[in-house]
Each structure stands twice: as structure tokens, then as C-alpha cells.
Amino acid sequence: MIGRDALLTDLYQLTMLQGYLEAGMEGEAVFELFVRRLPPGWSFLVAGGLEQAVDYLEGLRFHEADLAWLAASGRFSRDLVERLGRLRFTGTVEALPEGSCCFPDEPIVRVIAPLPEAQLVESRLINLIHFQTLIASKAARLRLAAPGKLLVDFGMRRAHGGEAALFAARASYLGGFDGTATVLAGARFDIPLFGTMAHSFVQAHADEAAAFETFARAQPDNVVLLIDTYDTEQGAARVVEVAPRLAAAGIRIKAVRIDSGDLADHARRVRAILDQGGLTEVGIFASSSLDEAELTRFHADGVPIDGFGVGTRLTTAASHPYLDCAYKLQEYAGQARRKRSEGKQTWPGRKQVWRRYEHGRAVGDTLAREGEAAAGTPLLVAAMRHGRRVAPLPTLAEARERAAAEVAALPEAMRDLASTTPYPVAVSPGLRALAVEVDRRTATPREVEG
Amino acid sequence: MIGRDALLTDLYQLTMLQGYLEAGMEGEAVFELFVRRLPPGWSFLVAGGLEQAVDYLEGLRFHEADLAWLAASGRFSRDLVERLGRLRFTGTVEALPEGSCCFPDEPIVRVIAPLPEAQLVESRLINLIHFQTLIASKAARLRLAAPGKLLVDFGMRRAHGGEAALFAARASYLGGFDGTATVLAGARFDIPLFGTMAHSFVQAHADEAAAFETFARAQPDNVVLLIDTYDTEQGAARVVEVAPRLAAAGIRIKAVRIDSGDLADHARRVRAILDQGGLTEVGIFASSSLDEAELTRFHADGVPIDGFGVGTRLTTAASHPYLDCAYKLQEYAGQARRKRSEGKQTWPGRKQVWRRYEHGRAVGDTLAREGEAAAGTPLLVAAMRHGRRVAPLPTLAEARERAAAEVAALPEAMRDLASTTPYPVAVSPGLRALAVEVDRRTATPREVEG
Numbered sequence: 028m029i030g031r032d033a034l035l036t037d038l039y040q041l042t043m044l045q046g047y048l049e050a051g052m053e054g055e056a057v058f059e060l061f062v063r064r065l066p067p068g069w070s071f072l073v074a075g076g077l078e079q080a081v082d083y084l085e086g087l088r089f090h091e092a093d094l095a096w097l098a099a100s101g102r103f104s105r106d107l108v109e110r111l112g113r114l115r116f117t118g119t120v121e122a123l124p125e126g127s128c129c130f131p132d133e134p135i136v137r138v139i140a141p142l143p144e145a146q147l148v149e150s151r152l153i154n155l156i157h158f159q160t161l162i163a164s165k166a167a168r169l170r171l172a173a174p175g176k177l178l179v180d181f182g183m184r185r186a187h188g189g190e191a192a193l194f195a196a197r198a199s200y201l202g203g204f205d206g207t208a209t210v211l212a213g214a215r216f217d218i219p220l221f222g223t224m225a226h227s228f229v230q231a232h233a234d235e236a237a238a239f240e241t242f243a244r245a246q247p248d249n250v251v252l253l254i255d256t257y258d259t260e261q262g263a264a265r266v267v268e269v270a271p272r273l274a275a276a277g278i279r280i281k282a283v284r285i286d287s288g289d290l291a292d293h294a295r296r297v298r299a300i301l302d303q304g305g306l307t308e309v310g311i312f313a314s315s316s317l318d319e320a321e322l323t324r325f326h327a328d329g330v331p332i333d334g335f336g337v338g339t340r341l342t343t344a345a346s347h348p349y350l351d352c353a354y355k356l357q358e359y360a361g362q363a364r365r366k367r368s369e370g371k372q373t374w375p376g377r378k379q380v381w382r383r384y385e386h387g388r389a390v391g392d393t394l395a396r397e398g399e400a401a402a403g404t405p406l407l408v409a410a411m412r413h414g415r416r417v418a419p420l421p422t423l424a425e426a427r428e429r430a431a432a433e434v435a436a437l438p439e440a441m442r443d444l445a446s447t448t449p450y451p452v453a454v455s456p457g458l459r460a461l462a463v464e465v466d467r468r469t470a471t472p473r474e475v476e477g
Numbered sequence: 478m479i480g481r482d483a484l485l486t487d488l489y490q491l492t493m494l495q496g497y498l499e500a501g502m503e504g505e506a507v508f509e510l511f512v513r514r515l516p517p518g519w520s521f522l523v524a525g526g527l528e529q530a531v532d533y534l535e536g537l538r539f540h541e542a543d544l545a546w547l548a549a550s551g552r553f554s555r556d557l558v559e560r561l562g563r564l565r566f567t568g569t570v571e572a573l574p575e576g577s578c579c580f581p582d583e584p585i586v587r588v589i590a591p592l593p594e595a596q597l598v599e600s601r602l603i604n605l606i607h608f609q610t611l612i613a614s615k616a617a618r619l620r621l622a623a624p625g626k627l628l629v630d631f632g633m634r635r636a637h638g639g640e641a642a643l644f645a646a647r648a649s650y651l652g653g654f655d656g657t658a659t660v661l662a663g664a665r666f667d668i669p670l671f672g673t674m675a676h677s678f679v680q681a682h683a684d685e686a687a688a689f690e691t692f693a694r695a696q697p698d699n700v701v702l703l704i705d706t707y708d709t710e711q712g713a714a715r716v717v718e719v720a721p722r723l724a725a726a727g728i729r730i731k732a733v734r735i736d737s738g739d740l741a742d743h744a745r746r747v748r749a750i751l752d753q754g755g756l757t758e759v760g761i762f763a764s765s766s767l768d769e770a771e772l773t774r775f776h777a778d779g780v781p782i783d784g785f786g787v788g789t790r791l792t793t794a795a796s797h798p799y800l801d802c803a804y805k806l807q808e809y810a811g812q813a814r815r816k817r818s819e820g821k822q823t824w825p826g827r828k829q830v831w832r833r834y835e836h837g838r839a840v841g842d843t844l845a846r847e848g849e850a851a852a853g854t855p856l857l858v859a860a861m862r863h864g865r866r867v868a869p870l871p872t873l874a875e876a877r878e879r880a881a882a883e884v885a886a887l888p889e890a891m892r893d894l895a896s897t898t899p900y901p902v903a904v905s906p907g908l909r910a911l912a913v914e915v916d917r918r919t920a921t922p923r924e925v926e927g
Contacts, residue, residue, distance in 0.1 A: 032661055034660045034661040034664050035633075035642065035643070035660070035661045036633075036659075036660055036661075037631075037634070037658040037659065037660070038658045038659075038660050038663075038670045038671065038672025039658065039672035039673050039674055039675055040672075040675075041660065041672070042672050042674065042692075042695070042696045042699065043674055043675060043677075043678045043692075045695040045696060046674075046678065046691045046694075046695035046696065047681075048695075049691065049694065050691045050695075052681060052682075052691075056677075056681065093664070096664045100663075100670075102670075102698075102699070142681060146675070146677060149634070149675070149677075150633050150634050151639070153634035153635065154633060154635070154636060154638065154639060154642060155638075157634065157635055158637050158638055181487075183485075183486075183487055183600050183604060184599070184600050184603035184604050184607065184804075185603065185607055185799045185800075185802070186604060186637065187608050187637035187638065187640075187641035187644075187645075187793070187798075188604065188605075188608055188637065188638055188640030188641040188643075188644055189482070189485050189601070189604060189638075189640050190637075190638030190639050190640040190641065191637035191638040191640065191641050193485070193638075194637075194638055195637075208487040208488045208489065209485070209487065209488075210484045210485070210486055210487070210488050210491065211482055211484040211485045211486075213488075213550075214484050214543070220488045220550075220552075221488065222487060222488025222489035222490075222491070222492050223489050223492075224489055224492065224493055224496075225489055225490075225596070225599070226805070226806070226816045226818065227506075227508070227596060227599075227805065227806035228493045228496065230806045230809065230814040230815075230816060231497075231502060231506065231592060231806060231809045231814070232502075241496045241499065241500045241502075242493075242496045244496075244499065245492070245495040245496035245498075245499045245500075246492045246495060246496065246552075248552075249492065249552070255818045255819075256816060256817070256818060257817050257818075257919065258817075259819075286818065287818035287821050288818070288819035288820065339799045343637070343793075343798040343799050344798075345798050345799060348637075348793040348794075348798040349635045349789045349795060350635075352635070354634075355676070355677065356677035356680045356681060359680065359681045360681075364680040364681070365680070366676045366680060366706060367706070367707050367708075368676065368706060368707075368736065368737035368738070369705075369709075369737045369738035370737060370738065371737050
């Protein structure tokens with residue numbers, strides 16, 4: 028997999044390492060990965076991707092071919108190339124377990140390691156955590172929009188490359204989907220697989236009924252028939268027509284799929300046709316440009332659709348295809364640090380997140396200095412020490428259960444997709460005092476004068 | 478690389494193959510990959526990803542572990558698993574060369590192969606062509622918005638996974654960017670690399686001036702200093718302060734980078750500070766949430782920025798993170814086919830695209846049946862025969878030159894990002910007649926009656 032490639036990083040990580048090496052700066056650095064603000068209309072995130080991040084850190088090494096390429100590039104000293112050849116990740120990682128709900132400014136992952144190691148891993152670590160957190164959060168929103176419905180990831184083809192397809196399947200399952208159509212995700216992550224047929228299957232046959240029969244006899248345990256290749260209602264009538272012949276062969280039609288037009292309108296007509304044909308047990312599955320808005324509307328209107336294939340808008344998180352996340356130096360050589368760039372200030376130092384619950388519902392978080400007492404339960408836990416995982420991480424199934432439980436425990440306002448009430452995250456007195464102290468130490472002359 | 482994994486497909490490809498196998502349907506199929514409509518405000522596409530698609534098709538095979546997993550899944554017959562073990566792609570591929578400009582409904586790639594092969598490859602083929610076409614097109618738009626400026630892909634961290642980062646670097650270079658920060662893209666595709674420093678580098682030092690000096694001495698040929706960690710104008714003053722010491726050591730500062738705040742305003746102030754400090758040769762490089770709109774405005778206002786790092790909004794194509802593309806069966810066993818689903822109708826049969834030029838400018842395309850005469854130059858060319866490439870594909874550098882030339886040859890309206898004039902694509906009489914013929918043949922009883 029591409030994930031283990033040490034060259035999958037930004038050039039500036041290597042140029043900075045050259046600088047750190049020459050300046051002898053190998054002290055302990057603390058970086059935290061967090062999201063600055065939520066996409067418009069979102070009120071929570073579901074953390075994802077830690078398993079892949081830990082795999083990456085454990086496997087990090089520059090191979091001979093990488094080192095040869097770096098040396099030949101002429102950009103780096105022989106000392107740096109040699110140092111990179113020996114480099115392994117030896118640090119500590121503390122993180123929110125996958126499936127945790129989290130909010131802006133809360134560390135999702137903290138890396139504590141010698142500065143060159145902690146710096147080098149920035150690009151790929153963000154790349155891994157950002158995407159799965161994005162998709163798990165998007166999936167959790169879709170899950171809230173379609174209570175009780177089957178939700179399947181159909182988005183491999185328009186995901187941004189193969190790794191995105193694979194990780195989107197994993198993250199959407201984590202966030203509450205029931206499964207995916209992506210076979211490799213089933214094989215790698217043991218995620219339930221779902222699949223029907225494409226229009227080409229119907230087109231390749233002389234007529235629709237023949238296509239339905241061929242398909243049903245070849246996949247008797249999973250008969251979902253696509254009925255909109257030519258005319259949706261005619262397709263439904265065709266299903267009613269072939270059903271008795273299939274029943275005689277002991278084959279039950281599980282569902283029909285609609286993939287075009289006004290899905291709500293078609294679903295109602297198709298439901299009536301199937302019911303009148305005695306096929307009350309046959310479900311309706313829909314796909315085609317679905318997103319939270321459509322699912323919410325279908326739910327409100329009681330549209331008779333039993334399950335949804337969500338594709339492009341899930342796997343590209345099309346409504347907002349990125350999170351404003353960052354990986355920032357919060358401490359170096361024992362001193363807290365803080366970036367103060369306009370609109371991009373960070374809270375300095377090592378932080379812990381504390382969550383308070385009342386009657387089983389989360390009511391607010393506190394962002395505090397590590398070691399500072401706060402009310403509630405601390406959320407960041409050790410994932411790696413000395414470059415190795417401290418224990419097996421929770422399985423994907425466990426992480427998925429955590430996500431479901433944490434989303435269920437959010438305040439009602441956070442579970443309402445139309446609400447824009449922010450979840451309360453307080454900053455502790457100790458953390459505020461530390462920020463003032465760091466600002467005083469690193470203030471520019473002009474600021475001190477002013 | 479993940480790209481060679483035969484299981485990276487949708488489950489329905491395999492369930493359909495089971496059906497085709499049992500029905501003995503192995504006739505020649507013709508599928509075409511095309512875009513149905515452009516993202517709002519876009520007026521052209523730049524085709525990308527063919528190199529990776531051909532690599533995938535040439536390398537396609539199910540390995541022992543894949544077959545064992547498929548057999549153990551209990552979903553497929555022993556015959557199918559055995560057939561998959563022998564499956565190779567043996568077909569023909571015709572395609573627009575990478576870097577070609579294209580428009581809705583025009584085939585980007587055509588696959589002609591026995592039905593099971595042509596069907597199976599759908600998911601990954603779309604996955605590969607869609608993403609690079611999306612990013613190459615986005616990059617070409619950014620290139621038009623910033624004439625004469627250095628443009629660098631900075632988006633690895635928020636790209637959707639590792640493959641997306643790598644392919645976004647490749648596709649943005651194809652579309653007119655000058656390079657990327659992603660080291661692996663430099664190593665794999667020989668794309669020029671650019672990199673500066675992160676805020677953490679400045680924060681890790683006792684003060685900004687020390688950070689600048691360490692960096693410059695470690696990377697004397699590539700001194701780009703990030704000046705906004707604490708205060709942008711103070712950072713610029715610091716650059717003026719360290720410049721003579723570095724000059725004495727023979728080190729020239731190439732540029733400063735600004736990454737926050739009002740970039741235009743800061744750039745003007747910083748330009749003045751640098752000029753007053755005698756650093757008229759030091760360039761200004763900017764990053765931070767850039768997209769077409771900002772680059773267009775900076776250009777119109779003559780903002781003194783010499784180059785841009787474009788990150789998230791490039792590599793996720795954030796303004797519209799997908800193309801409405803499809804891979805449709807257009808012919809099977811010698812008969813033209815057509816999908817007629819609402820809003821998703823296709824033009825049937827094998828097609829060629831003809832482009833007419835006047836005075837070196839493209840003036841219109843014709844979508845015609847293959848073999849039908851039309852005015853202009855035919856654009857689809859053979860890439861593979863009998864499952865092997867017919868000749869080496871154009872290099873990335875050649876494809877990039879083609880993209881630059883084709884974008885330059887577009888009508889002025891297409892090169893104006895504010896214009897919404899569509900490029901004229903005519904449908905030939907032969908193709909219209911074929912569509913009528915196919916509709917008559919596959920019409921549903923109700924339609925015939927109506």
C-alpha cells in the first residue's frame with residue numbers, strides 16, 4: 028500500500044529536517060492535530076483513521092531506493108540522507124479512540140517525539156486522520172438523516188483515488204453506514220458488502236425481463252433488480268411479471284433499485300405496483316445524487332424507500348470536502364509554544380479534553396492543560412509508546428459501536444441537522460494563563476511597545 | 478500500489494459477471510467513459526489519468542489471496558472464481574490523449590472487450606480517469622486565473638488519501654501548475670518540487686531571526702522564509718535585518734511566504750518593507766485557502782505576489798469535488814445500446830469526436846458515429862490493442878504541453894472564467910438516426926402504444 032511510503036510527505040518537512048540536523052535541534056516536540064472550525068451546518072465530528080495512522084508510524088522507514096533518490100536530488104546533505112536511513116518513529120501518541128465525537132480545538136491526535144520525527148510525519152498523519160474523520164462525520168450525519176434505513180457506500184468510482192475509496196468505505200461504516208459496495212474494503216476490513224446490478228447488465232440483454240431472470244438465477248440469495256434503465260414503472264411491472272417464475276424456482280426477489288428521476292415519486296408508484304402485484308415483501312432501494320437534504324426530506328415525507336446507496340456525495344464529502352484541520356507545535360524542549368498568525372492562533376501546550384455527562388447525555392467539554400484538574404472524563408488515551416502501539420487498538424466494529432453510542436449521547440441540538448447551536452467547549456483557566464505566558468515570552472518588540 | 482488490486486471494484490461487477498458467465502454472455506462490448514455535464518461555471522475539461530488507467534488494465538489479475546477470499550465469501554460459484562483466476566484484460570482502448578481539452582458527452586476513453594472484462598474494469602477505470610481529469614481541469618482554471626505566476630500544489634495533507642495526493646500532484650502539473658510540494662510525486666513522476674518551511678520551524682527556535690538564519694544556512698539554494706508566524710510585517714522587517722548577514726555568507730534570500738490574513742494587503746506592505754530594505758529581488762509567495770476567485774482578484778488588482786501555493790481547494794477540487802461522469806454500454810454483440818433513464822440518457826454506439834479549427838482556434842466539435850465523415854480532426858486515438866499499449870503513451874511533459882496548447886487554442890469565452898458560454902458540440906445526423914433506431918428496437922410496450 029501507498030501508505031508506507033516515507034517519501035509521501037511535503038518537501039518542506041525534509042528541508043526543515045536539514046535545518047534541525049545542522050542546528051542540533053533534536054529535543055522533544057509536542058504536536059497536536061485538531062480541527063479549527065466545523066464545516067457550515069455541522070455540529071460535531073467523529074474521529075477516524077487512527078488505525079492507519081499508527082500503522083504508518085510503526086512502519087515508517089526510508090528504503091534504499093528512497094535514500095538513493097534523495098541523495099541524487101542534490102537537495103540534501105549526505106548527513107541528512109544517512110540520518111533519514113536510520114530514522115524510525117520512536118515517540119508517543121495519545122489520541123481520541125476512533126469513533127469518538129469531538130469538536131473544534133480539541134486534540135484528536137497528539138505526537139510527542141524528537142523534533143525531526145514529529146515534524147516529518149505531519150503531512151501523512153494529517154492526510155490519514157483528516158480524510159477518515161471527514162467521512163466518518165459525514166456518514167454520521169447521513170445516518171441521523173435516515174433513521175432505521177439501510178445505508179450503503181456506493182461511492183468508489185468517484186472517490187479521489189483508490190485509497191480514498193477504501194478508506195471512505197471504512198470511515199462510513201465507522202460513522203454508521205451498514206456496508207459498502209467496495210469489494211476490497213470487505214476483504215481488508217471485514218465490512219458487509221452490498222451490490223446490485225448496473226444498467227449495462229439490462230442493456231446487454233434483449234429485454235429487461237430476460238436480464239432480471241438471468242441475474243436472479245445467478246445470484247439467488249441477493250436479488251436486487253435495477254428497474255429504471257428504460258422506464259421505472261414499466262420496470263416494476265416487469266418485476267411483478269417475472270416474480271412467479273422465480274418463486275417457482277425457489278428464488279425470492281429481495282428488492283428493486285431506482286437510480287434516476289424523482290425518487291420519492293417513483294418510489295410511491297413502484298410501491299403501489301409491487302403491492303398490487305402481491306410483492307409487499309419486496310423492498311425499494313434508491314440511489315442517485317443523494318445527500319443529507321434528500322434523506323431528511325424522504326424521512327419527513329414518509330417516502331416508502333427502505334435503503335439508500337449514497338455515492339459521490341459521501342465519498343468526496345461533496346457538501347464540504349475538507350476539514351480546516353492543523354498539526355501544530357504546542358511545546359518544544361519543555362517550553363509551551365503557540366502560533367499567532369491571524370485567524371490561525373492555537374492554544375499552547377499539551378492539552379486534555381474532559382467531557383461532562385448528565386443523565387447519560389454529554390453536556391459540555393473542557394479543554395485543559397495536561398495535568399490540570401477538570402470535571403468529567405478525560406478523552407485522550409495513549410495509543411503508542413516508544414514507537415509501538417501500547418495495546419491492540421479497538422477493532423473497527425468496536426469503534427463503530429463507540430461512534431453510535433457517542434452520537435446518541437450528544438445533546439438533541441447536535442443531533443438535529445438543521446440546528447446550528449454549537450456544542451459548549453470551555454477553555455480552562457490554566458490553559459488561558461499558559462497562553463498569556465507564552466505570548467509574553469514570544470511577543471514581538473512592536474507588540475511589547477504597543 | 479493500491480492501483481493493481483483487482484478487488485478494488487464494486488461488488489455488482491462480480492455479481493454481474495456471475496450472471497454473464499451463467500448466461501454465456503461473453504460477446505464484444507463497447508463502453509464509453511464521458512462526462513454528462515460540467516460543474517457550474519466551468520467551460521471545459523482537461524483529460525487526465527490515462528497512463529494510470531492503462532497501467533491498471535495491463536496489470537489486471539486476481540491473485541491467489543483474492544481468489545481464496547472470493548471463494549470463502551460464499552457469494553460466487555466455483556466456476557466464476559476459476560474464470561476470474563484466468564481473467565486478463567485483452568481488449569482495445571481508444572482515448573483522448575492526456576492533456577486534451579474536452580466537453581460533455583465526448584468519450585474520454587472507450588473500452589472494447591469481451592463483456593465480462595469491459596464490465597469488471599468499470600469502477601477502477603472511472604476512479605482513475607475521473608480524479609485526474611477533475612484536478613487537471615481545476616488546475617487549468619487556476620492557471621488561467623494567475624497568468625505568469627508560479628503555481629505550486631501544496632495540498633497533500635488534505636487530499637483524500639495518499640493516492641489522491643500523488644495523482645493530484647501529477648494532474649495539477651498536467652493542467653499547468655509549475656510543481657508540487659509532494660516529494661513522492663517528484664520521485665515517481667519527475668515533477669519539479671517546491672518547499673519552504675512550516676510555522677513549527679519558527680516556533681521551535683528562540684526567535685524568528687534565529688529560525689531564518691538556521692534555515693537559510695541549511696538550504697542556501699532555496700531560501701524561502703515564512704514570515705507570518707507571529708506578525709507578518711515584523712517578520713518582513715526581520716528578513717531585512719538578517720539579509721546582510723546571509724549575503725556576507727553568500728546566501729541569497731529567494732522569497733518570503735505569507736500564509737494568513739488579508740494576503741493582498743500584507744503583500745503590499747511586505748513589498749514596501751522589502752523594497753525599502755534593498756531587497757527588491759526577493760519575491761513574495763502566498764498560500765492560505767486560495768482558489769480561482771482570489772487569484773483572479775489579485776491579478777486584476779495587480780497585487781505584488783509572485784507565486785502561489787494552492788492546497789486544499791486544488792487537491793480536493795473543493796469548489797466542485799466531482800465530475801458527473803459515467804461509463805456506459807454503447808454497443809453489445811454488434812448492436813448499439815442506449816440507456817434512457819430520466820436525465821441520464823446517452824448517445825448510443827461507438828463515437829468519434831471531430832474538432833474544427835479556424836486560424837489556430839478551436840471553433841466547435843462534432844460528435845459522430847465512428848466511421849461517419851465529419852469536418853475537422855478526429856480526437857480519439859488507439860491506446861491499447863489486445864490488452865497491451867500500442868506504443869508508449871506521451872510523457873507527462875508532452876501531455877502538459879498538449880494541455881497548455883489546447884487551452885490556449887480554446888475560444889476566448891472558454892478562457893474567461895467568468896463566462897458561461899458553452900463550447901459548441903454538435904451531434905451528427907448519423908448519430909441522431911442511430912439513437913432513433915435504438916429507441917425503436919428497445920422501446921417498452923407502453924411507449925410503443927403511446
